[in-house]
Amino acid sequence: GENVEQHPSTLSVQEGDSAVIKCTYSDSASNYFPWYKQELGKGPQLIIDIRSNVGEKKDQRIAVTLNKTAKHFSLHITETQPEDSAVYFCAASQTGANSKLTFGKGITLSVRP
Amino acid sequence: ETGVTQTPRHLVMGMTNKKSLKCEQHLGHNAMYWYKQSAKKPLELMFVYSLEERVENNSVPSRFSPECPNSSHLFLHLHTLQPEDSALYLCASSQNPGGPDTQYFGPGTRLTVL
Numbered sequence: 001g002e003n004v005e006q007h008p009s010t011l012s013v014q015e016g017d018s019a020v021i022k023c024t025y026s027d028s029a030s031n032y033f034p035w036y037k038q039e040l041g042k043g044p045q046l047i048i049d050i051r052s053n054v055g056e057k058k059d060q061r062i063a064v065t066l067n068k069t070a071k072h073f074s075l076h077i078t079e080t081q082p083e084d085s086a087v088y089f090c091a092a093s094q095t096g097a098n099s100k101l102t103f104g105k106g107i108t109l110s111v112r113p
Numbered sequence: 114e115t116g117v118t119q120t121p122r123h124l125v126m127g128m129t130n131k132k133s134l135k136c137e138q139h140l141g142h143n144a145m146y147w148y149k150q151s152a153k154k155p156l157e158l159m160f161v162y163s164l165e166e167r168v169e170n171n172s173v174p175s176r177f178s179p180e181c182p183n184s185s186h187l188f189l190h191l192h193t194l195q196p197e198d199s200a201l202y203l204c205a206s207s208q209n210p211g212g213p214d215t216q217y218f219g220p221g222t223r224l225t226v227l
Contacts (some may be wrong), residue, residue: 004155032213034124043218044156045115051213089156095213098168103156 002027004092006104012082014112019097021075021107023090030092033066033073038087038106047088048075051095116140116220119204125225126194134189134222136204142217144210145187147179150201150221162187163210194226 003026013019025033029050036044050057050064050073057064066073079085087108093101116139126132138145147159147181161169162181176198178190201221207214 009153034215036218041220043115043117043205043220045218046215049215093211093213095211097209097211098161098163099211100158100169101215101216105153105155 002030002061002092002100002102004102004104006090006092006107008107009105010032010108010110012037012112015080015082017080019077019080019084019109019111021078021088021090021109022072023074023092023104024070024072025102026071027092027094028068028071029094032093032095033064034101035064035075036089036091036103038089040086077109080109082111082113087113095112115202115217115219117206117217119202119219119222119223122220123223123225124172125227127227128194128196130194131190131194133191134202134204134224135191136187136219137220138185138187138206138217140206140217141182142206142208144207144214145181145184146205146207146216147187147189148203148205148218150203156203160189161210168210191224194224196226199220199224199226 034049038044063076087106089106090104149157160179165181180188203221204219205216207216
């Protein structure tokens with residue numbers, strides 16, 4: 001089955017700096033890669049996703065890049081703000097019906113004011 | 114607010130108790146999920162329901178019993194739990210079961226088993 005690894009497990013950045021979170025996956029058949037953000041006391045919420053037919057996707061300060069050959073994908077947050085502090089989860093799945101979403105362990109991002 | 118609500122938000126129970134977790138989605142979705150979230154571990158998928166029919170059961174112990182009476186409601190019945198079952202239990206829904214459909218999560222129920 002799929003195995004998703006996330007590293008580092010914690011990341012601290014200064015407000016205004018960029019943050020990059022990396023994930024690797026094992027199943028070459030996976031072709032859908034979402035990122036979820038979980039704030040304290042809340043459930044995870046989708047912030048951006050990418051499918052394997054593109055290499056990069058951007059939404060304002062957030063971008064995701066995908067390298068299918070190396071089986072890794074990354075979340076990039078620019079101009080970080082204190083409200084970006086949260087736990088971020090990457091995940092991977094295939095796109096068939098009933099395909100299972102496999103999550104990484106999560107990374108705690110702290111943005112220092 | 115994601116459109117998925119869970120009650121109770123916190124639950125403390127003894128190992129001999131019977132309790133139920135409730136989830137309701139207001140999004141008109143056809144699929145609902147139960148996940149277990151433990152510290153420093155990936156989210157663990159427990160059950161998937163599609164149109165009230167269970168389509169996935171990830172070898173979950175029988176002390177956890179799901180129920181999906183309709184496409185908007187999902188329950189997780191708990192009995193004779195163990196302390197290691199203490200975790201955050203998350204409910205989610207999506208338009209259809211399967212990876213690429215965005216899953217919307219509820220806030221979770223923080224369960225403590227004494």
